[in-house]
Amino acid sequence: IRSLATATRKSLTIGLIPADGIGKEVIPAARTAIEAVGSDIPTPKFIDLAAGFETFARTGVALPEETVDILYNDCDCALFGSVSSPSKKVVGYSSPIVALRKKLDLYANIRPVLSVSPIPGEPSKVDMVVVRENTECLYVKQEQQTIGEHGKEARATRLITERASTRIGRMAFELALARPRKHLTVIHKSNVLSVTDGLFRESVRAIPASDPRFEAVTVAEQLVDSAVYRLFREPQIYDVMVAPNLYGDILSYLGVVPSVNAGDNFIMGEPVHGSAPDIFGQGIANPVASIRSAALMLRHLGYTQAADRIDNAVDSVLREGQLLTPTLGEVRRPRR
Amino acid sequence: IRSLATATRKSLTIGLIPADGIGKEVIPAARTAIEAVGSDIPTPKFIDLAAGFETFARTGVALPEETVDILYNDCDCALFGSVSSPSKKVVGYSSPIVALRKKLDLYANIRPVLSVSPIPGEPSKVDMVVVRENTECLYVKQEQQTIGEHGKEARATRLITERASTRIGRMAFELALARPRKHLTVIHKSNVLSVTDGLFRESVRAIPASDPRFEAVTVAEQLVDSAVYRLFREPQIYDVMVAPNLYGDILSYLGVVPSVNAGDNFIMGEPVHGSAPDIFGQGIANPVASIRSAALMLRHLGYTQAADRIDNAVDSVLREGQLLTPTLGEVRRPRR
Ligand SMILES: CC(C)[C@H](C(=O)O)[C@@H](O)C(=O)O
Ligand SMILES: CC(C)[C@H](C(=O)O)[C@@H](O)C(=O)O
Numbered sequence: 001i002r003s004l005a006t007a008t009r010k011s012l013t014i015g016l017i018p019a020d021g022i023g024k025e026v027i028p029a030a031r032t033a034i035e036a037v038g039s040d041i042p043t044p045k046f047i048d049l050a051a052g053f054e055t056f057a058r059t060g061v062a063l064p065e066e067t068v069d070i071l072y073n074d075c076d077c078a079l080f081g082s083v084s085s086p087s088k089k090v091v092g093y094s095s096p097i098v099a100l101r102k103k104l105d106l107y108a109n110i111r112p113v114l115s116v117s118p119i120p121g122e123p124s125k126v127d128m129v130v131v132r133e134n135t136e137c138l139y140v141k142q143e144q145q146t147i148g149e150h151g152k153e154a155r156a157t158r159l160i161t162e163r164a165s166t167r168i169g170r171m172a173f174e175l176a177l178a179r180p181r182k183h184l185t186v187i188h189k190s191n192v193l194s195v196t197d198g199l200f201r202e203s204v205r206a207i208p209a210s211d212p213r214f215e216a217v218t219v220a221e222q223l224v225d226s227a228v229y230r231l232f233r234e235p236q237i238y239d240v241m242v243a244p245n246l247y248g249d250i251l252s253y254l255g256v257v258p259s260v261n262a263g264d265n266f267i268m269g270e271p272v273h274g275s276a277p278d279i280f281g282q283g284i285a286n287p288v289a290s291i292r293s294a295a296l297m298l299r300h301l302g303y304t305q306a307a308d309r310i311d312n313a314v315d316s317v318l319r320e321g322q323l324l325t326p327t328l329g330e331v332r333r334p335r336r
Numbered sequence: 337i338r339s340l341a342t343a344t345r346k347s348l349t350i351g352l353i354p355a356d357g358i359g360k361e362v363i364p365a366a367r368t369a370i371e372a373v374g375s376d377i378p379t380p381k382f383i384d385l386a387a388g389f390e391t392f393a394r395t396g397v398a399l400p401e402e403t404v405d406i407l408y409n410d411c412d413c414a415l416f417g418s419v420s421s422p423s424k425k426v427v428g429y430s431s432p433i434v435a436l437r438k439k440l441d442l443y444a445n446i447r448p449v450l451s452v453s454p455i456p457g458e459p460s461k462v463d464m465v466v467v468r469e470n471t472e473c474l475y476v477k478q479e480q481q482t483i484g485e486h487g488k489e490a491r492a493t494r495l496i497t498e499r500a501s502t503r504i505g506r507m508a509f510e511l512a513l514a515r516p517r518k519h520l521t522v523i524h525k526s527n528v529l530s531v532t533d534g535l536f537r538e539s540v541r542a543i544p545a546s547d548p549r550f551e552a553v554t555v556a557e558q559l560v561d562s563a564v565y566r567l568f569r570e571p572q573i574y575d576v577m578v579a580p581n582l583y584g585d586i587l588s589y590l591g592v593v594p595s596v597n598a599g600d601n602f603i604m605g606e607p608v609h610g611s612a613p614d615i616f617g618q619g620i621a622n623p624v625a626s627i628r629s630a631a632l633m634l635r636h637l638g639y640t641q642a643a644d645r646i647d648n649a650v651d652s653v654l655r656e657g658q659l660l661t662p663t664l665g666e667v668r669r670p671r672r
Contacts, residue, residue, distance in 0.1 A: 070565065079512075081526075083427065085526070085527035085559070088525070089530055089534050089538070092531075093549070095527055095528060098528060138494065138528065138529060141527060141528065141529070143529065143530070143531035143532055144531065145531050145535065148497065150497065150498070150499035151497065151498035151499050151502075151538075152497065152498040152535055153495065153496075153497045153498070154495070154496045154531045154532040154534070154535040155493050155495055155531045155532065156493070156494040156496075156529055156531065157491050157492070157493065157494075158474065158488045158491065158492040158493075158494055159489065159490070159491055160489075160491075160492075161484065161486065161487065161488065161489045161490070162486070162487035162488040162489070163486035163487050177534045189582075189585075189604035190421070190425070191419075191431055192423035192431060192474065192475060192477065193477070193479065193492055193493065194430075194479070195480065195481050195490045196427055196479055196490040196491065196492045198425050198490070199481065199488055199490040200615075202425070203488075223421070224586060225585050225586045225589035225609075226589055228564060228586050228589065229590065229591065232568035233417065233591075248625060249525075249561050250560060250561050250586060253561035253562055253565045254565065255565065255569075257547060274559075274562060314519050327577075
């Protein structure tokens, strides 16, 4: 991955978009973690920005233009919380996170999954990363409803392009190349979707031919249905997985894990979990995914030391096992 | 579910389509199980039928017309094995199982998941069923490839109709109503696909209004990404799940589990696993899913005693723990 860091950066402006539900609890926790790293990064400046279903309910707009403008013009990076989905269809509402990814061309969603070993320094049993294409597939949201002979009929378009598949594929190869196992699994369902998933698969597999560095990476493929099963049953078999948008969404919902939405010029951290309105306000939301998303964001900006500092702090809290939130059943709880 | 059984049926003709790989090992095992149930069913007659990638490689056709005709005209039911997918795009090849479901209008794929308790008579910890829509969604296979400004572009259509969503929804409500917990979870991703998944969700939720019997069923909904996660982490929370085709495919790939493809007039058993070409011919394929698919098929035909007999036999083999195939790590292995 191209590092977005400049050694000469004097200030670091971070947009904070807590959005809905527990997003409003976990993003402040991530902010605190960033403030605590001290001189490893330029003094951070935070800008609070609005988006989400609550913003929509208040103003009629889920993603205010101002939010996008400020991110684009004034911020070096951002942290996004989580959005609530309406429980009924709401006219005019559309997910702000999907729109943000597109507007800032954050074409890769990178979701590392690492188990914390109870013994410091011991390698993680699970150490893999899901690289999810972030701009197309069914997420282009081209949908229509018509009335047919037997009632309503709805159609959505699934778009897969050579260009987007190639750039996400390159990102995945770069990541795989930088890892000890250098293994990449291409996820698709081309036994059913031979044209669209066929194009995704071919585009990714064609990459090493034009960049011989990538010949060092072993490439495998797997159908999405069996990949999900094996991922839950034996996650340790995977190193890097690359997938079209929707499969990547399903594959990477792995509990309290962090992610970054990455483009060539901007990076936005985002915990993978939802807004959990049922536990909002009780102070029991688990901030680990958000704090780790902040670390991941700093890492992608080139602030490796700051990122390590945050990750190590989280690891030792988890190893301690004293400060666990109720949802911590969801990360591998260290045995004592 | 409408029972397809007639008390007066004098013979039972079963089409056998082993197809590829271990399908050719597990379908004969299922046949043997059916032959062993004796007088609980009319004397079965078996007809061997061709389909699959190997058939395609030999004849140029993956699903011979003869196979469909004989199933349609001469068989009461059928058992399907598993198909291999070509490792590269093969012009003219298209999955015979997807085609068969459509041609015989087997609109429901019913996949029960039941853990075997080590103590006979003790209730199963996991006892749930995935009801998957079997005819539309991305499985309509309407795909095109064009050349755009930046290279190849491929598009697929995802079709969701009120009619198909309502009939699969009714099937799911019937199943839920007949079960002790009477709980139904509707799976969708309407936070992104508000029109197509919105229609699926609304169609299913509208059913009790026109059939007050179903008011006894508690209905919940869940986004597919978090549903997959929870299904693997805490499967015991689910009773009946109903899902559009692709989500149902991913949700129900749960190892060595059985399924039936059901329409109003025909039923076809099918193990959920793949053709596992890597282990074919070694005699180590696990026939449990196929044997249970045969039981499920007989159950849907109204032969409850015969089905119980097969299931009980499988349960005791699993409890015995003597005759386990290598892949039996995949079903809950009883602790001794
Ligand atoms: C909230 C939703 C639109 C989003 C997605 O589907 O991408 C979420 O599930 C995620 O994974 O970030
Ligand atoms: C073989 C494949 C076309 C099929 C499907 O996707 O339906 C299989 O995965 C299944 O679940 O029966």
